[in-house]
Amino acid sequence: MxxxxxxxxxxxxxxxxxxxxxxxxxxxxxxxxxxxxxxxxxxxxxxxxxxxxxxxxxxxxxxxxxxxxxxxxxxxxxxxxxxxxxxxxxxxxxxxxxxxxxxxxxxxxxxxxxxxxxxxxxxxxACGSIPVIRNLEEYYDNDLLLSITGILNGSSNYILSKIFNENSSYELALRKAQELGFAEADPTLDVSGQDSLNKLIILATHGFGTIVNPSEVFVLGIDKLNSFDIRFAKEKGLKIKLIAQATKINGNSFSLLVMPKLVTADDYIFNVEDEYNGVVIQGEFYEKQFMFGKGAGxxxxxxxxxxxxxxxxxxxxxxxxxxxxFDSPQFTNDVQIKIYLRYKNVIDFEHFDFESIDEKYTSKDYNYVIGTINLKNLHKVQKLISKLDVFVAFVDIPEKV
The missing domain is CATH 3.40.50.720 (NAD(P)-binding Rossmann-like Domain)
Incomplete structure (x- = not known):
């Protein structure tokens, strides 16, 4: 036409x-x-x-x-x-x-x-008013892109902002988001990470040229977040953000994931608050570039x-x-990532096949470990995680096994 x-x-x-x-x-x-x-x-x-x-x-x-x-x-x-x-x-x-x-x-x-x-x-x-797709398609139209990391869902980010900036509970923050129209009456798509996943699939297509079936990607939301995890993050000067990330590995493969992340104050997305979205694009020679704007409405x-x-x-x-x-890279889950795992029962912990553990804490109410796990093993237990009394957050960048 x-x-x-x-x-x-x-x-x-x-x-x-x-x-x-x-x-x-x-x-x-x-x-x-x-x-x-x-x-x-x-x-x-x-x-x-x-x-x-x-x-x-x-x-x-x-x-x-x-x-x-x-x-x-x-x-x-x-x-x-x-x-x-x-x-x-x-x-x-x-x-x-x-x-x-x-x-x-x-x-x-x-x-x-x-x-x-x-x-x-x-x-x-993807990302409302932020022209991410057009930029990936036109400005970053070379083979130098290394990663795309972003807060792609305004509803979940609003909830987390209220929790960390106003000491709100998860339940109260969710209710406020619904009242303001940032979250639906059924907020499952937002807080489960599925909305961010759909957007990440689109961004990865334009960023790397490979279309990935959403079912192949590990996705975890913020619906299991509790007061123990919030206190842990605050005591260490961190915030929890729901992030979506695409990372190229050795030039010929890439990984995707959507999950909560423990974010440090020097991270670009640390100060992305309320219903706003933020996307960090990293390249081989241009390093990191940051795009910020309203992601919904x-x-x-x-x-x-x-x-x-x-x-x-x-x-x-x-x-x-x-x-x-270009030769499009292959999608893989065969990467090691560092995670925070909060759990109550030892039987729940045993579902997670850690390669190494850096930090471990035990208490009467909850326990946590920080360690390295293969993303493909985490993906295998994705459906099970929703049935367990656990919370998982990403704390590091993927590395090739």
Whole structure:
């Protein structure tokens, strides 16, 4: 499909981000883009626009020859996949913000993009207003990238900020995040690390050129955090942050993980607070570079969607340069990492196959160890960890076995 100086948009979803995009467009008079129709799931819901602006049938948008750009901003990953795939197969370019859908279907969608001459843009899917994907694709379009480390989920970061800065309990901080709209009524995706994982899969694709199945990656959230772990971190002058990390190893392989990290005061992400995101990109010659901004919310994410709309107006599409011009590294879990493990029962500790232990503490209530473990062994017990009375945090950078 050829690009146009005018974008006629078919919008799917009018939630926080969809409405945010609509309002951002009204305040961007130089952007030659109009929303012709908005497809929604619940027509009876009270909305800020007249009923005539909405439809409930996908084909009202997908079958309209005037619509040359589909913007998909719904929460249901399965429905989002159907919409995006159908739109691309019918010759329409797409802007999407659904990170779960993208993380699980990127390989197929890239192939459809190439075969049908359309574009799929999704800068809004990771880190809200921070242009991380575009930078990885364009500025870091060489083979010198060593690592991507970031706080990719604003909800969990808000909770941890309240715990460490205001001495809030985990339960109270979560409730406050829900009241302010930073966390959903069911916060599982955020606090379990799954949301960060989906974003990390996308960033790794643009950073290293290799698409990894989310099920292969070790992911652990903050839902097992308790007062013992908080006190331990504070006594040592540390904070706990939920981080996502991609690390290249020896140039020909890389590892991914999502888990809490004990962060020192000299770490860039130590002072990333509340609903903000922060991403540290490290390269072979340019060392560390830091990107910071709001990771969620209607206006920040709406602005990122608008950036994709404008880019498409100029004919932009992702080239996936790392996949195209370089030998993509292989994904591996065969790396050693240093972790903090808090446990109560010795039988729980025995599930963890430590290679060495640097520090050990025993008390009446809880015990902890700090030691080195192979990430592949940690991945084997990932499902079991959720059933144990334990908390695990990352304290070191992976090293090749």
């Amino acid at each position: 050829t690009t146009s100086t005018k974008q006629t948009i078919g919008l799917f979803g009018f939630g926080v981000v969809g409405e945010g995009l609509y309002n951002v467009l009204q305040k961007s008079p130089t952007t030659k883009a109009i929303i012709k129709s908005i497809c929604i799931k619940e027509p009876q819901k009270e909305r800020s626009l007249a009923k005539e602006a909405f439809c409930t049938d996908y084909n009202t948008i997908l079958g309209d020859p005037e619509v040359n750009l589909v913007v998909e901003l719904i929460s249901d990953a399965d429905e989002a996949y159907k919409i995006v795939k159908s739109a691309m197969l019918s010759g329409k370019s797409v802007v999407s913000g659904n990170k779960k859908m993208l993380a699980n279907n990127l390989e197929e969608l890239i192939e459809i993009q190439n075969k049908n001459g359309v574009a799929l843009l999704y800068d809004a899917s 209607g206006f920040p994410t709406g602005s990122a969607v608008l950036s994709d709309i404008t880019a498409r107006m100029h004919g932009y599409k992702y080239e996936y340069k790392k996949r195209k011009y």
